[in-house]
Amino acid sequence: MNETKKIQLEYSQMESDRMRLNVGPQHPSTHGVLRLEVEIDGEIVTEVIPHIGYLHRCFEKHCEKMTYPQVIPYVDRLDYISAMNNEWPYVMAVEKLLEIKVPEKVEYIRVIMAELNRIANHQIAVATFGLDAGAFTPFLYFFRDREYILWIMEKCSGARLLFNYFWIGGLAHDVYPSFKQEVLDAIKQVRKTNAEVMNLLIYNKIFIDRTANIGILPADVAINYACSGPTLRGSGVKWDLRKDDTYSIYNRFDFNIPVGKGEVGQLGDCWDRNIVRMYEMEESCKIIEQAVAQMPDTGDVKEAIPAKLRPPKGAEIYQRAENPKGELGFYVVSNGTEKPDRIKARGTSFVNLSVLPVISKGYMFADLILILGSIDIVLGEVDR
Amino acid sequence: MLANEIYEILKKEFGDGILEFKEEAPSDPYISVEPSKIFDICHTLRDSSELMFDYLMCLSGLDLGESLGIVYHLYSFKHTHKIVIKTTVPKETPTLPSVMHLWRTADWHEREAFDLYGMIFSGHDNLIRILLPYDWEGYPMRKDYNEPEEYHGMRVPY
Numbered sequence: 001m002n003e004t005k006k007i008q009l010e011y012s013q014m015e016s017d018r019m020r021l022n023v024g025p026q027h028p029s030t031h032g033v034l035r036l037e038v039e040i041d042g043e044i045v046t047e048v049i050p051h052i053g054y055l056h057r058c059f060e061k062h063c064e065k066m067t068y069p070q071v072i073p074y075v076d077r078l079d080y081i082s083a084m085n086n087e088w089p090y091v092m093a094v095e096k097l098l099e100i101k102v103p104e105k106v107e108y109i110r111v112i113m114a115e116l117n118r119i120a121n122h123q124i125a126v127a128t129f130g131l132d133a134g135a136f137t138p139f140l141y142f143f144r145d146r147e148y149i150l151w152i153m154e155k156c157s158g159a160r161l162l163f164n165y166f167w168i169g170g171l172a173h174d175v176y177p178s179f180k181q182e183v184l185d186a187i188k189q190v191r192k193t194n195a196e197v198m199n200l201l202i203y204n205k206i207f208i209d210r211t212a213n214i215g216i217l218p219a220d221v222a223i224n225y226a227c228s229g230p231t232l233r234g235s236g237v238k239w240d241l242r243k244d245d246t247y248s249i250y251n252r253f254d255f256n257i258p259v260g261k262g263e264v265g266q267l268g269d270c271w272d273r274n275i276v277r278m279y280e281m282e283e284s285c286k287i288i289e290q291a292v293a294q295m296p297d298t299g300d301v302k303e304a305i306p307a308k309l310r311p312p313k314g315a316e317i318y319q320r321a322e323n324p325k326g327e328l329g330f331y332v333v334s335n336g337t338e339k340p341d342r343i344k345a346r347g348t349s350f351v352n353l354s355v356l357p358v359i360s361k362g363y364m365f366a367d368l369i370l371i372l373g374s375i376d377i378v379l380g381e382v383d384r
Numbered sequence: 385m386l387a388n389e390i391y392e393i394l395k396k397e398f399g400d401g402i403l404e405f406k407e408e409a410p411s412d413p414y415i416s417v418e419p420s421k422i423f424d425i426c427h428t429l430r431d432s433s434e435l436m437f438d439y440l441m442c443l444s445g446l447d448l449g450e451s452l453g454i455v456y457h458l459y460s461f462k463h464t465h466k467i468v469i470k471t472t473v474p475k476e477t478p479t480l481p482s483v484m485h486l487w488r489t490a491d492w493h494e495r496e497a498f499d500l501y502g503m504i505f506s507g508h509d510n511l512i513r514i515l516l517p518y519d520w521e522g523y524p525m526r527k528d529y530n531e532p533e534e535y536h537g538m539r540v541p542y
Contacts, residue, residue: 053517056515056516099409317411331442331444333446344444350492354488354489
């Protein structure tokens with residue numbers, strides 16, 4: 001028991017007014033099993049200490065006992081809201097180790113799936129962020145629309161959330177005949193609802209009053225804490241792995257990288273992080289439209305799947321990709337057998353959450369919930 | 385900047401502190417360094433105007449059998465180049481300097497490496513367990529780890 005937490009407090013003269021509270025681990029607004037130890041002075045937050053690990057499932061230890069394809073279902077369960085995006089960097093890492101060239105059609109399907117899943121993820125992120133602020137209706141709208149996307153994925157992979165769809169060198173199944181049309185219908189619906197939510201929620205005065213000018217994350221702090229994704233772009237840093245460290249076929253598409261501009265408050269506040277997600281959904285729709293138009297109809301999605309999976313001994317790679325939440329990386333080390341020697345997942349939420357104690361100090365306690373919601377964490381990825 | 389150019393710069397500055405440079409496809413090129421010099425080397429990597437590695441992508445622990453490895457994946461926003469720094473520490477005395485004060489993100493990564501592999505990062509402000517319970521014993525990601533029979537009256541192996 002010599003490793004218990006040492007808390008050093010700087011007691012002010014208002015000592016008797018300070019109070020320590022536990023938020024979570026079982027609490028709806030912590031988005032999972034996260035425990036926040038919060039010190040408050042009246043209603044002002046003076047310190048936040050996140051305690052994580054309640055959902056630790058020994059992902060990395062399990063991987064050492066699994067063959068490379070068997071790891072994919074485990075990878076799904078990291079960020080279970082955007083499982084397609086999780087699978088991608090992992091299969092890309094192994095493909096690079098084996099030097100496999102993936103067929104053209106597979107690349108297009110992967111882009112479409114990943115972008116659809118990005119939309120589904122951002123819908124949940126914005127919906128639950130609205131819910132944290134007290135807006136219930138957009139939540140229902142978004143969950144209704146998300147269903148269209150999940151149906152497409154279910155038809156392709158057989159599962160609603162944890163797909164096991166991207167395989168090393170290919171895909172588990174080919175797409176079904178009416179796939180392209182249904183994808184286009186789904187993004188039409190996404191655009192319609194987004195336009196509605198922009199009026200209903202994003203530019204609503206109550207919502208702006210509630211979320212602007214809180215949780216301000218300056219760009220240099222964000223980079224020092226290695227934040228990525230909308231959390232970083234909300235602070236005005238124009239950086240997206242799809243463009244800046246491009247992978248797969250993203251260089252063939254024309255899309256923008258939306259960044260926070262401090263439109264209604266200070267740059268890098270909660271509202272900015274949230275609006276980046278709204279604009280990103282539109283950019284994803286653009287990518288999907290282009291990908292659907294360019295996608296070849298013929299081709300075997302399983303032709304490059306290797307029969308024997310043995311990367312060269314000692315080979316190692318760090319492959320990252322733009323998850324909806326930010327940079328998700330896998331560090332894969334091979335020992336020459338069919339089982340990996342080491343897989344380290346660089347969880348996006350794990351890294352983004354570490355900035356919370358810095359950006360929530362000095363705000364009201366009720367704002368802490370919003371600041372946490374604006375980072376958009378999934379505890380499956382934090383605890384692994 | 386290419387990996388071998390970064391190696392030349394570091395070699396000029398640190399001499400014996402830089403052990404090896406390896407570039408062999410399909411692996412990422414890496415530079416292995418002396419563990420005691422890791423803070424100074426990282427300081428140069430972060431602050432030298434031609435390197436400017438301001439983003440620590442990932443910090444991983446490794447079990448290499450006899451020793452423990454620590455791998456730093458670095459990226460520079462300004463120059464958009466990457467490098468991998470590797471170092472090893474013996475299992476009996478796994479101590480090396482912390483880089484937490486260079487990149488704050490290393491705080492949690494180092495706590496995780498300590499938690500799962502048992503490296504001691506000297507200079508870290510709050511080196512406590514992060515993923516496992518605070519009173520857990522042993523370092524589970526080590527290859528020779530044996531799980532305990534029970535934890536607070538609960539049977540562990542199933």
